[in-house]
Amino acid sequence: MTAQPTSALPSCPLTRESLQRWANAEALRKGERYYRENAVLDPCWQDEALTALVSGSQVDPYAVHIHFDAHGVRDAECSCPFSFPGACKHIVAVLLVCIDHPETIDRRRPLEEVLRELDRERHLHLWKTLLQEDPFLSRKLELLLIKELSASSSSPSPSQPRHPVIDPTLFRREAMALTSSLQGSRYEYGMGSMIYDRLQMLLNRIQPLLDEDDGLNALSALRAIMEAFTIEWVEYDEESDSSVLYEEMGEMIAEALLRADPPARARQEWQTALQEWHDELADYGTEEGLKVAIQAAAEGWESAELQAVLRGDVMAVDEEAEVGADDDPLVRIRLRILAQRGRHAERLNLARYHGEYGECAQTLFHLGRLDEAEEIATTRLTSPVDLQALAYLFYDRGDVDRALRIARRALDRQDVSGLRRMRGHLDLARWLRDTARTVGNQPLALQAAESAFMDQCEMADYLAVEQVAGGEWPTIRENLLQRMTLEAKVRLSVDKVIAICLHEGLVAQAVVLADQERFLDQDRLREVMRAAMNTHAEWVIRRSRAEAEEIMDAARSNAYDVAAEWLALTRNAYLQAERGTEWSSLLATLIQKHVRKYKLKPLLKALR
Numbered sequence: 001m002t003a004q005p006t007s008a009l010p011s012c013p014l015t016r017e018s019l020q021r022w023a024n025a026e027a028l029r030k031g032e033r034y035y036r037e038n039a040v041l042d043p044c045w046q047d048e049a050l051t052a053l054v055s056g057s058q059v060d061p062y063a064v065h066i067h068f069d070a071h072g073v074r075d076a077e078c079s080c081p082f083s084f085p086g087a088c089k090h091i092v093a094v095l096l097v098c099i100d101h102p103e104t105i106d107r108r109r110p111l112e113e114v115l116r117e118l119d120r121e122r123h124l125h126l127w128k129t130l131l132q133e134d135p136f137l138s139r140k141l142e143l144l145l146i147k148e149l150s151a152s153s154s155s156p157s158p159s160q161p162r163h164p165v166i167d168p169t170l171f172r173r174e175a176m177a178l179t180s181s182l183q184g185s186r187y188e189y190g191m192g193s194m195i196y197d198r199l200q201m202l203l204n205r206i207q208p209l210l211d212e213d214d215g216l217n218a219l220s221a222l223r224a225i226m227e228a229f230t231i232e233w234v235e236y237d238e239e240s241d242s243s244v245l246y247e248e249m250g251e252m253i254a255e256a257l258l259r260a261d262p263p264a265r266a267r268q269e270w271q272t273a274l275q276e277w278h279d280e281l282a283d284y285g286t287e288e289g290l291k292v293a294i295q296a297a298a299e300g301w302e303s304a305e306l307q308a309v310l311r312g313d314v315m316a317v318d319e320e321a322e323v324g325a326d327d328d329p330l331v332r333i334r335l336r337i338l339a340q341r342g343r344h345a346e347r348l349n350l351a352r353y354h355g356e357y358g359e360c361a362q363t364l365f366h367l368g369r370l371d372e373a374e375e376i377a378t379t380r381l382t383s384p385v386d387l388q389a390l391a392y393l394f395y396d397r398g399d400v401d402r403a404l405r406i407a408r409r410a411l412d413r414q415d416v417s418g419l420r421r422m423r424g425h426l427d428l429a430r431w432l433r434d435t436a437r438t439v440g441n442q443p444l445a446l447q448a449a450e451s452a453f454m455d456q457c458e459m460a461d462y463l464a465v466e467q468v469a470g471g472e473w474p475t476i477r478e479n480l481l482q483r484m485t486l487e488a489k490v491r492l493s494v495d496k497v498i499a500i501c502l503h504e505g506l507v508a509q510a511v512v513l514a515d516q517e518r519f520l521d522q523d524r525l526r527e528v529m530r531a532a533m534n535t536h537a538e539w540v541i542r543r544s545r546a547e548a549e550e551i552m553d554a555a556r557s558n559a560y561d562v563a564a565e566w567l568a569l570t571r572n573a574y575l576q577a578e579r580g581t582e583w584s585s586l587l588a589t590l591i592q593k594h595v596r597k598y599k600l601k602p603l604l605k606a607l608r
């Protein structure tokens with residue numbers, strides 16, 4: 001059966017330049033190589049998502065899954081173990097296929113249509129195969145079935161939210177299994193991290209309940225874990241994972257309590273249980289994470305002070321202060337709940353009281369008070385994250401001019417000395433650069449492009465400035481290079497600055513920086529040496545020989561091949577300087593010195 005395409009590829013501003021918003025320079029470089037080597041297999045557009053397999057270092061290819069929105073990539077996942085911020089090289093490779101060769105992407109019908117054409121036996125066979133291949137899938141399926149059956153049997157009134165009952169036994173059983181796994185392994189290294197990872201996976205299955213405003217079921221599941229799990233595993237926590245875990249668990253319990261809003265008696269029971277657990281954890285120094293949950297159980301939504309704030313009867317203590325809800329996780333949780341439930345007037349009052357002006361601006365937008373939202377953005381907001389969120393709202397509404405004005409505020413507020421780069425500034429600068437360029441605002445695009453580059457000095461951002469600058473590039477180039485060199489001594493990654501210098505042929509400058517940086521990436525150092533072979537041969541000889549001799553003198557046999565690579569650079573530098581005789585003498589000395597190192601000796605002789 002040949003599937004006919006029923007949906008088009010995303011119509012979003014996806015370009016090679018915009019990829020830098022999602023990936024660092026290393027991922028871009030390696031992703032480009034994967035793309036050129038045709039490592040992307042079976043790219044497919046289905047159910048409003050782009051999927052593909054990418055051949056990598058493992059036998060099985062990695063699976064990539066990408067969603068888009070009007071701004072470009074919304075989120076992306078890959079099955080590889082990449083754990084750093086941004087996209088991995090496999091995601092980059094798939095996006096490059098989407099940009100350069102969209103005609104090669106197979107466009108398939110929605111999966112639901114395909115499944116509807118299968119008979120009962122085929123369905124059962126598919127499920128049996130999937131469950132055999134993924135044992136964890138059976139647990140997820142069991143949880144979904146319980147929720148669906150409970151939902152279908154319940155008939156809430158129109159004025160009451162639906163709360164299908166989930167059997168907490170599933171969560172209790174898994175938590176107890178984690179506890180029992182500690183038996184007999186008290187001194188096994190790494191046990192704490194393993195338990196932490198598995199418990200984290202268990203908590204991740206509760207998060208969707210909170211996202212669906214299902215506080216009752218979330219509370220039930222969290223209580224099951226809390227009652228079954230002991231604090232014994234903390235003794236295995238050699239990497240302080242427990243404090244982070246309890247902080248997350250405490251916020252989840254607090255959010256579940258506020259979403260469920262149980263009667264005062266039930267909240268008192270929770271407060272008692274949480275306090276007891278808090279006291280037990282105090283011996284391990286990990287009790288702080290539960291304080292927010294205890295506070296939520298004590299206050300709920302009923303306190304007179306909170307109700308007065310929500311009604312707008314109480315003004316902020318200091319109207320000029322910019323406290324921010326990030327200082328109080330309970331405030332952040334309350335604002336999230338009010339926003340999800342559309343209670344924007346109360347959300348606005350609470351945000352104003354706590355000085356959370358980013359929330360104020362977004363709430364005013366949703367209330368249709370657009371001028372007030374922009375006024376707060378231009379007079380109060382400094383966080384690039386808040387400014388970008390509001391700019392996105394106006395952009396999606398079609399008010400591009402106002403979106404650009406709001407986003408520009410982050411550039412105007414940025415510390416011009418470059419010593420302080422605010423969180424979120426880079427993403428906002430890149431978005432503003434690409435958006436301003438799209439609508440033809442070249443001066444603003446150029447300002448944003450320069451600001452984005454000076455944030456981290458990524459190669460992709462540097463090339464983007466060149467593209468935006470056009471005829472102004474020669475002048476701007478000199479200014480950027482000067483600023484980059486000055487700030488390399490203060491805050492920028494020397495490795496990235498060296499990459500820019502080599503790109504521009506500034507070899508002498510790259511040599512100076514490489515000689516000053518003690519912990520420079522070894523591949524980057526070799527790159528500098530190869531570039532400096534003609535002009536700085538003596539420096540190449542000195543540095544490469546020192547790197548090689550450190551390995552050989554320490555008898556690090558597993559790195560002898562690396563030492564030989566350094567010495568190959570030493571040899572090339574001698575020959576480039578027409579000092580071949582000196583090289584031959586040095587090599588003979590090294591062979592004699594390390595004559596008993598049988599793994600090293602043939603590597604040295606091969607350098608003749």
